[in-house]
Amino acid sequence: MINEENIQEEKNKIMIKFDNVSKTYKGDFMALEEINLDIAEGEFISVVGQSGSGKSTLLKLIYAEEAATVGEVYFDGNPLSVVRKKNLSAHRREIGTVFQDFKLLPRKTVYENVAYALEVSGAPDEEIAENVPQILDIVGLTTKAKKYPHQLSGGEQQKVAIARALVHTPMIIVADEPTGNLDPIASLEIVRLLIRINELGTTVVLASHDKDIVDKANKRVLVLENGRIIADYPQGKYKIS
Amino acid sequence: MLLLITRTFKESIRSILRNGWLSVSTISILVMSLYIISVFFVFTSTANEMLKEIKNKANISVYFKADAEEGVILAAKTEVEKMNEVKSVEYISKEVALENFKRTNANEPVILESLKEIGGNPLLAALVVRANNPTDYQTIDENITKATFSEEVSRVNYNKNKELINKLNSVIETIQKIGISLGLLFAAISLLITFNAVRITIYTHKQEIEIMRLVGASNMFIRLPFIFEGIIYGIVSSVVSVLLLFISLKFIASYVSLTIPTVSLMNFYLANFGTILGYQILLGSFFGVIGGLMAMRKYLKV
Known part of the structure; x- marks a missing residue:
């Protein structure tokens, strides 16, 4: 029994660990309460729940935009309360972030938007010239490299954001409502892209309240309600009682 | 490191050019402050020189x-x-x-x-x-x-020169007093104006800053463009102010040398050109950097 557990641990190294985490915002608003959660390397996990259930806060704790009020979040074994103070930018390069509003720079082309992530982290020019076209190929935007964001559809813009998130070859992609602004077909495409990225070995944390795309992923589903985990299905569908 | 400096420097040049009018007004105020400070510096220095000469003759x-x-x-x-x-x-x-x-x-x-x-x-x-x-x-x-x-x-x-010396002494004192108080006033204005310029740049770059943080740009990468912006304001302003000083001294010098033949403002300016320019650049970039840092402290949460 003990042996089996050890083997299991070896196989699925824990990448993110929430250890009794609570998060209170100013004004005593309790966003997350006593969260205990392990996310293993290579996992695809969907976090679902209504607006205000704490999905975004959970994700913010992972990319260290917010700090836990109580408890500790560990990333690859390192406590994030320490990382936040000492090594935040390095931590952010381990994590690719994708948002509902894309967060693209309107005056930069697709290529420049992706290259920007490398530029500002001090990558040499040769590396940028080599990596960006590869990434654009993965998300299928090679032909649109010279377009500006406003010349693209919403789905395409989100693909640019995903490309930018991937350009550091992060250990994990954190996507907060990535399909919130997209039509159903574009949403499906984005979720397919995330699944493919996951199959290539990157851990994916997806927050969504879109039943279709969570069902489509058909992976682990974590259900939040009022800041608490009320269900954790290893492989399942979006179910809210 | 070099890559960091060249990339951030380019970024700040771009932002200065993009906010043309803001940059022009910021630089004008800085030029004015530096100009006024240096005019008083030149005047008190020449007056002191004059006094020294008269004292020697006494x-x-x-x-x-x-x-x-x-x-x-x-x-x-x-x-x-x-x-x-x-x-x-x-x-x-x-x-x-x-x-x-x-x-x-x-x-x-x-x-x-x-x-x-x-x-x-x-x-x-x-x-x-x-x-x-x-x-x-x-x-x-x-x-x-x-x-x-x-x-x-x-x-x-x-x-015989006692009265003249006393008079000159009090004139110098007055010039110094006015110079120091105007200098302080304009120093404060300069700080506020660069503070405001950098604040606006931070505001207009909100989106870039957010994205930079999300994709893991180092703190230096986010901050340096704003510091460079301050320094560039300072250097450009000091060069303009030194030129302006040259033009106005050339204009005034002819009048002064008519009334007081032993005093040459122009000679003083030319003899101390390096010092004047150096101090101006130092002072200008000091205003720029401090104003920028103040704005960053307040508006740039990294």
Whole structure:
């Protein structure tokens, strides 16, 4: 029994660990309460729940935009309360972030938007010239490299954001409502892209309240309600009682 | 490191050019401050130079009676030299005095004629006393009247320049006071104006800053463009202000040299060009950097 557990641990190294985490915002608003959660390397996990259930806060704790009020979040074994103070930018390069509003720079082309992530982290020019076209190929935007964001559809813009998130070859992609602004077909495409990225070995944390795309992923589903985990299905569908 | 500096520097140049009018108004105010500070600097410096010259020329001439023996005068010289306030004492014998007199009046035949008519040497031997400090002449004068050789003294020609020195001193003091208070005022304005410019840049770059943080840009990468922005404002302003100073001095200098021939503002400017430019750049970038840092502290949460 003990042996089996050890083997299991070896196989699925824990990448993110929430250890009794609570998060209170100013004004005593309790966003997350006593969260205990392990996310293993290579996992695809969907976090679902209504607006205000704490999905975004959970994700913010992972990319260290917010700090836990109580408890500790560990990333690859390192406590994030320490990382936040000492090594935040390095931590952010381990994590690719994708948002509902894309967060693209309107005056930069697709290529420049992706290259920007490398530029500002001090990558040499040769590396940028080599990596960006590869990434654009993965998300299928090679032909649109010279377009500006406003010349693209919403789905395409989100693909640019995903490309930018991937350009550091992060250990994990954190996507907060990535399909919130997209039509159903574009949403499906984005979720397919995330699944493919996951199959290539990157851990994916997806927050969504879109039943279709969570069902489509058909992976682990974590259900939040009022800041608490009320269900954790290893492989399942979006179910809210 | 070099990559960091070149990339962030380019970024700040781009942002300065993009916010053209904001940059122009920021730089104008900075130029104004630096210009006013340096105008007062040049004025007080030249006035000080002037004062130094006049102070050097000031002296007390102690004339001895016609029958005073040279030995007595030389003894008096040593006595005067021992006084604390005295910087130097020069002995001018009757003969030397005559020579000097003839030389200064070489173009005045009437005076030379009358000198011949008198016959002999009507001039008196004298000690020319210079003080360490222009305010000491009073004391020196009093000491000489009390001295052992006072009976041999014919008259003491005391300090014609005293009033001029006092006047000049008070003028310099006033210029300095006005200069310092205006300088402080404009320094404060400069800080506020660069603070505001950088604040606006931070505001317009909100999106970029957010994305930079999300994709893991280092803190230096996020902050440096704003510091560079401050420095660039400072350097451009100081160069413009030095040019402006050159033009206005050239204009004023001709008037000043008409009224006070010994003073040359232009020479002072040219002789101290490096110092003036250096200080301006230092001061300008100081305003820029401090203003920028203040804005970053307040508006840029990294």
